[in-house]
Amino acid sequence: MKNNHQYPIGTPGQKWTDVEVAEWRASTQVKRLYGEEVLPKISELSDKFDVVQYGALSYDAARFPLYVLKSKNWNEQKPTVLVTGGVHGYETSGVHGALKFADTQASHYQNDFNLVIAPCISPWGYETINRWNPNAIDPNRSFYADSPSEEAANIMKFVAALNVEIYAHIDLHETTDTDESEFRPALAARDGLEYFEDSVPDGFYTVGNTEKPQPDFQAAVIRSVEKVTHIAPADENNNIIGSPVVQRGVINYPLKKLSLCAGMTDCLYSTTTEVYPDSPKVDAQECNDAQVAAVTGALAFLKAVNR
Template sequence: MSSAPTPYPIGTPGMPWGEAERAEWFSRQTRQRSYESEVLSVIEGLRSRFDVEEYGHLDYGTDQYPLMAIRSRDWRDDVPVMLVTGGVHGYETSGVQGALRFVDQHAAAYAGRVNLLVAPCVSPWAYERIHRWNANAVDPNRSFREDSPAGESAALMQLVAPVRDRVLMHIDLHETTDTDESEFRPALAARDGKPFKPGAIPDGFYLVDDSANPNPAFQQAVIDAVEPITHIAPADDSGEIFGSAMVARGVIQYPLEQLGLCAGLTPAPHKTTTEVYPDSPRVTPDQCNAAQAAAVCAAIDYALEHR
């Protein structure tokens, strides 16, 4: 007989957090890596080849974070916009590093054919603390909505707004990690005063399509491009991946806009969320970054071919 999950160390089971619980949670968060050295310095090195802009600024007490975007230098009104986002969840490392890798190694191949807009690290406070939430215990990837409670999400929405209706493809780069089950989902349940129901972490790469406007051929093109680099997640015994029905090999669906997810912030006909599995003994961090970059290339290539 399995034992009940250990209660999360903050809060009272069954009661949503108040200010005291959020303050206690915040007090436990420590900086574990540097946004400046791992992200900003890399972006600075790209200035000679791309346009770089600060599209927002986060102020969390003594912590200040410029929000940076990278654009094609040859921006043109007669070619489509391709949107790449990473680090909406700061702890999902390959989302950030994969986006930067794409810009450095692959973006030049699309010069003159597309307008690239890349926001590689949407949540820098969380990137430094290897966390899912922002400093207010808010998940930016449930906050892409009017009057957003997350500054990270609001700033990205403002950046994208002028070209929102011209975005042909949007790929949002994520990871599903073992800590989703050991830390982040238990914390979510505790924060919201709900019981934690244990699940299983998918062993491999998968994609999240838009259930409101599914695009199965687009998803398949991305899966095919990533498979030589990292293995694709199989369905579990219930035919699901992380609690959602697998609609095609390595593909599940969410109502992206309804849930306030980043991938739903534009009406782009080609959109997806990647989910790399970095905790597998079968992959390295470099493979995870390469898989994300390959997914971006495949997504752009498919969108260009099926305009």
């Protein structure tokens, strides 16, 4: 459905130039602090993980160091599982769900897997509650060689340097009301396109890989999460955010074609979680718990497969 909403920055039908990007960047505000809400939690996990700095964002290197949590008992004979959060910095439970998993549940799986957890890939986006980075680039459409996104480039470089095959990747995200009220209209304006309104699904869903869908794996994630929060229903066209529902709570995307984070490796198993924090049925703790349940559901499935 076409929407008459006109984004306040730019001229309809014209792509943004550096002028509009600068205007957009000036309109953002710091609303919370990475250094107060995320970095201390990472530091507190140093007794359970090796805390490894893999870079820093040039926007303010001292303010935005980038860290992963890496299994202390690393063994290249074990499968390696990557967990990422905060690729879109505004998606809060992706960040804090990853940290909560690391703190409360990861110990149950470290004998079976090498774990690499990147809890906040986009700290500038975290602070400004934004989908993009300061250059109006979406990190989650930028996972390709010579990426224009520092956020994507830094984590890709680190993962490649591990020099191990990534067996599975769980990428923690949210779908929010602001996707339709702010971020998709901004995207259309940036690219000089018309904005067509879509609906926001009420509930949790996952995005699998069109090329390697692994339906049993996705179903295991859904079964685990539904113990914590509700699963998004399909709309009247049997879609979720415009894509066909392939099984309850699951859609598929061509991850590499879209340059998505969950497609940055050639892993056999991948899933992108989507929590809906704006539902009146949930609170922040439930959203974090849903992300934890998604990771544990995925790992329990993989553990059973590898017996």
